[in-house]
Amino acid sequence: xxxxxxxxxxxxxxxxxxxxxxxxxxxxxxxxxxxxxxxxxxxxxxxxxxxxxxxxxxxxxxxxxxxxxxxxxxxxxxxxxxxxxxxxxxxxxxxxxxxxxxxxxxxxxxxxxxxxxxxxxxxxxxxxxxxxxxxxxxxxxxxxxxxxxxxxxxxxxxxxxxxxxxxxxxxxxxxxxxxxxxxxxxxxxxxxxxxxxxxxxxxxxxxxxxxxxxxxxxxxxxxxxxxxxxxxxxxxxxxxxxxxxxxxxxxxxxxxxxxxxxxxxxxxxxxxxxxxxxxxxxxxxxxx
Numbered sequence: 209x210x211x212x213x214x215x216x217x218x219x220x221x222x223x224x225x226x227x228x229x230x231x232x233x234x235x236x237x238x239x240x241x242x243x244x245x246x247x248x249x250x251x252x253x254x255x256x257x258x259x260x261x262x263x264x265x266x267x268x269x270x271x272x273x274x275x276x277x278x279x280x281x282x283x284x285x286x287x288x289x290x291x292x293x294x295x296x297x298x299x300x301x302x303x304x305x306x307x308x309x310x311x312x313x314x315x316x317x318x319x320x321x322x323x324x325x326x327x328x329x330x331x332x333x334x335x336x337x338x339x340x341x342x343x344x345x346x347x348x349x350x351x352x353x354x355x356x357x358x359x360x361x362x363x364x365x366x367x368x369x370x371x372x373x374x375x376x377x378x379x380x381x382x383x384x385x386x387x388x389x390x391x392x393x394x395x396x397x398x399x400x401x402x403x404x405x406x407x408x409x410x411x412x413x414x415x416x417x418x419x420x421x422x423x424x425x426x427x428x429x430x431x432x433x434x435x436x437x438x439x440x441x442x443x444x445x446x447x448x449x450x451x452x453x454x455x456x457x458x459x460x461x462x463x464x465x466x467x468x469x470x471x472x473x474x475x476x477x478x479x480x481x482x483x484x485x486x487x488x489x490x491x492x493x494x495x496x
Contacts, residue, residue, distance in 0.1 A: 211240045218249050220412045221385045224405075226256055228349040229430045230412035232422030254378030257342065258322075260314040267310050275310055276300045283317065287334035322377060336368070339377070343367040346381055350388060354400040354438070403438040411436055411446040424453050 211219075219239045223231040231239060242252055256262055265282055267275045280297050300313055322342070324335035343364040351360055367380045375383075388405045391398035411433060415421060424432075432449050436442045 209244050211244065215240065215243050216417060217409065217413070218385075219243070220409050220416060221389065221405075222249060222253055222256070222381070224408055224412055224433070225346055225350055225381055225385050226253070226262060227426070229426045229433065230415045232416050232424075233420040234422045236416050250376065250378045250382050252378070253381040254376050257377050257381065258315045258319040260311045262342075263314050263318060272301065272304045276304065279310075279314065279317075283321065283338065284334045285337070287337055288331055292330055322371075326372060339368050339371055340364060342377060343371075343380070346384055350384055350405060351401045352404060352434075354404055400438050404436070407438065407440065407443050408433050408436050410443055411450070414447050415450050419450065419454060421454060424450065428453065 216236065219231060219236055222239075223229060223235070239252065243249065260267075263282075265279070267278060270278060276297055279300065280293050284293055284296070296317070300317075303313055318338075321331070321335055322339055324331045326332045326336035326339075328335065344360070346367070347355075347360045347364045351363070355363070363384075367377075367384070370380055370383075371377060388398065388402050391402035393399045393403045393406075395402065415424070415429065429450075432446050435449075436446050
């Protein structure tokens, strides 16, 4: 079974919303197989949101102890007590000693942490900050300069409020995508953002589907997409920039970008490395 045009477009939209880039041919195939296996776009978004890639930190060069200390600081900052940070530190250290990887631990802890109530006396302030930062990231990627910072903050706050009411972050990412995709370009509030989104998706499609490539570094591709505006002439310029890079790199449909491999992320999410009793225990520790 092959992907429909709508399924392909949904994947392009999801990766643009979450990573501000285009998936490339290899990742498009990987994510497409997930949709064809009856995985919803909402669940796919949630899995990616609980990944080290979305968390946005590179810990690869750190020792287990260095990773544990740095990750705990990055996730919680000074918004939880020293004793609670120590609790998580030893949990991570023990899991790594038992064979858990950095990616597995980032996935598991961010998954649990994002569902903690903002009113929790121990973890609430840190959870609210974490969810707000994630919502702001999505809003910044999607709306860019078409909204003021104050108006973008209102949209981000709406996402966080809906999450507090029971919606998953994945569901709110898809909500934001659908809102832009369905907005009339003449709409006084959403129109420019919708036009920008359409133009960037056209460039993403050109790279991942028309050219079937993954040869451009994600950072370089992000820069190309950042230069796309509501002006359709910037779409032409972006496609030309892609062509120029691909002419040099000799793009192959089977080439692979080492910095943006989604298959490893999805394998981590499928592994469910913590046993259910351990997951329940961790959730209890985070919400007592």
